[in-house]
Amino acid sequence: MTKDAIRQAIVDIIQEILPDEDMGGIELDKPLRDQLELDSMDFLDIVMELRKRYHIEVPEKDYMELNTLGSTIAYLEPKMANL
Amino acid sequence: MKYDTVIIGAGLSGLAAAIRLAHFGGKVAVLERHYRVGGLNSFYRKDRRDFDVGLHAMTNYAPHGPKSAPFQKLLRQLRLREEEFSLVPQTQSRIVFPGVTLPFGNGIESLTASVADRFPSQADNFRRLVEEVLAHDELNLANRWSSARQRVAATLTDPLLVDMLFLPLMYYGSADEEDMDFTQFVVMMKAVFCEGFCRPAGGMRPVLDRLLARCEEAGVEIHLRTGVASVEVADGKVTGVVTDAGDRIGCDAVLSSAGNVETARFCPASVADGEASPRAGRMSFMESIHVMKAPVADEATIVFFNRTDRLRYRKPDALIDLDSGVVCMPGNFAYTADRPAPAEADRTVRITSIADPDRWRTLEGDAYADAKERMGIEQRTAASFAVPAVGGDVVYHDIFTPRTVERFTGHVNGAVYGSPDKRRDGKTGVRGLSLIGTDQGFLGIVGSMLSGISIANQLMTERK
Numbered sequence A: 001m002t003k004d005a006i007r008q009a010i011v012d013i014i015q016e017i018l019p020d021e022d023m024g025g026i027e028l029d030k031p032l033r034d035q036l037e038l039d040s041m042d043f044l045d046i047v048m049e050l051r052k053r054y055h056i057e058v059p060e061k062d063y064m065e066l067n068t069l070g071s072t073i074a075y076l077e078p079k080m081a082n083l
Numbered sequence B: 001m002k003y004d005t006v007i008i009g010a011g012l013s014g015l016a017a018a019i020r021l022a023h024f025g026g027k028v029a030v031l032e033r034h035y036r037v038g039g040l041n042s043f044y045r046k047d048r049r050d051f052d053v054g055l056h057a058m059t060n061y062a063p064h065g066p067k068s069a070p071f072q073k074l075l076r077q078l079r080l081r082e083e084e085f086s087l088v089p090q091t092q093s094r095i096v097f098p099g100v101t102l103p104f105g106n107g108i109e110s111l112t113a114s115v116a117d118r119f120p121s122q123a124d125n126f127r128r129l130v131e132e133v134l135a136h137d138e139l140n141l142a143n144r145w146s147s148a149r150q151r152v153a154a155t156l157t158d159p160l161l162v163d164m165l166f167l168p169l170m171y172y173g174s175a176d177e178e179d180m181d182f183t184q185f186v187v188m189m190k191a192v193f194c195e196g197f198c199r200p201a202g203g204m205r206p207v208l209d210r211l212l213a214r215c216e217e218a219g220v221e222i223h224l225r226t227g228v229a230s231v232e233v234a235d236g237k238v239t240g241v242v243t244d245a246g247d248r249i250g251c252d253a254v255l256s257s258a259g260n261v262e263t264a265r266f267c268p269a270s271v272a273d274g275e276a277s278p279r280a281g282r283m284s285f286m287e288s289i290h291v292m293k294a295p296v297a298d299e300a301t302i303v304f305f306n307r308t309d310r311l312r313y314r315k316p317d318a319l320i321d322l323d324s325g326v327v328c329m330p331g332n333f334a335y336t337a338d339r340p341a342p343a344e345a346d347r348t349v350r351i352t353s354i355a356d357p358d359r360w361r362t363l364e365g366d367a368y369a370d371a372k373e374r375m376g377i378e379q380r381t382a383a384s385f386a387v388p389a390v391g392g393d394v395v396y397h398d399i400f401t402p403r404t405v406e407r408f409t410g411h412v413n414g415a416v417y418g419s420p421d422k423r424r425d426g427k428t429g430v431r432g433l434s435l436i437g438t439d440q441g442f443l444g445i446v447g448s449m450l451s452g453i454s455i456a457n458q459l460m461t462e463r464k
């Protein structure tokens, strides 16, 4: 997957969790938690959707890598490169 | 046949947990002893009329509310949309004690204004209490029991006001007699006063239908008329369950919404070695539904009344306690053209009284039926203290008692709020067996669904 495709994959997941949210305005380097008011249940959903859709495991110790959209893409790039 | 998770009970907690686990690929079976889903908050049809079993109001009304609101969390977690619930808010409710009435609507400002008006000397104290409540993290599964009475009395110095606040919160969510766990008090303050009451316009049936549709999409199997007789354990870990019919179903995890005392009966190992057995709940209720001849002449949605100066919330020394109660008038929600009231809603009243399960249990046959009729009348007379309109002519009524609740949901003593011993983290003495719903501790319609979700999430996190 390209960087853009990974970005789209993440945005799609967040859009499923927050169907009413406008995804256009997400900034790459601001914490998702603050921009979208996500809580820990929502982060669990992102992790679980990644596993369901792409069979990617995100261990709990890596959850902080999902802090911003940018850091999430960077973290997932090596894991999703060959998809 | 082997499942990742078997869920005992197709009440709201069981259905919510099932949706979560199956959505993420788990193989899930829900086993329900009754022939219908919904548990304590189901629906039924009798003499060509449709009734809800337990619906007065849904708490936690937060329309398009902040994402942190429990109801919004629940929608996101189950991938449901608010519109699908067709909610209509309450109009106004009130708490009535002799000589004092506290009206309140949705949103804490409304009660704050009533308190300032009726208890001017407590206005600042009340604001401080609200701040304390808002600052408390009630969803933390590590919270331990602490006395709400003590905490609240340290802030509010007028015992009458304290009792007036506890009345609705206890009736709508306390398994404890006379006191509440402070966390549970916070849950209920937020649910009832800070957020407030609403109702799925069409009652519980459309809500349950929607949950069932989500179960189906996610691939959950639901087996009705399938009671669990025992849970199988090997080396301290769950291996499966055995149904009433004797079938063995293998699984890696079991979530039980039956209650902790009830679960201990069919799985003694769930009480860990050296741990005290959980106490059976003692708080149960008689609930009557009356269809009046004329529309109910009262504008309130829910009226909580107490006819004496001090509140008593404990198992009574009588079939029912006539000194306090709750009157719900389902016609008094803000229905709209596309969210219309059900038939006869404007003529319906529901009345709840605290009841003694032991006294109801000893009555047989005609004596039981007679007692129901008698108590139905006495209950209406008592309630007319706060809602005179309930004294009018009745064309149809149906009454259920602690016995009814026990028969249809298996909760010992018909204890609607379960045991006073909650297990916030759901854990039991058996690995792979967790409690959800009533005895995990999040109560009510919204609470029990969040309970199922929280414990399902915990299970998914641990599995990874």
Ligand SMILES: Cc1cc2nc3c(=O)[nH]c(=O)nc-3n(C[C@H](O)[C@H](O)[C@H](O)COP(=O)(O)OP(=O)(O)OC[C@H]3O[C@@H](n4cnc5c(N)ncnc54)[C@H](O)[C@@H]3O)c2cc1C
Binding pocket: B008, B009, B010, B011, B012, B013, B014, B031, B032, B033, B034, B037, B038, B039, B040, B041, B053, B054, B055, B056, B057, B058, B059, B226, B227, B228, B229, B257, B258, B262, B266, B285, B287, B405, B408, B409, B410, B411, B416, B436, B437, B438, B439, B443, B444, B445, B446, B448
């Ligand atoms: C009269 C009344 C009025 C209420 N009013 C309101 C209200 O207005 N607002 C509100 O929010 N809440 C209300 N409640 C409370 C609310 O209904 C409950 O808190 C909630 O429904 C509990 O859901 P649960 O899933 O935890 O448990 P339950 O609904 O009890 O579900 C447990 C299920 O497990 C099944 N079961 C038990 N043992 C077994 C077994 N061994 N094998 C298979 N199945 C088993 C039972 O049949 C049941 O279906 C009311 C309750 C009552 C009774």
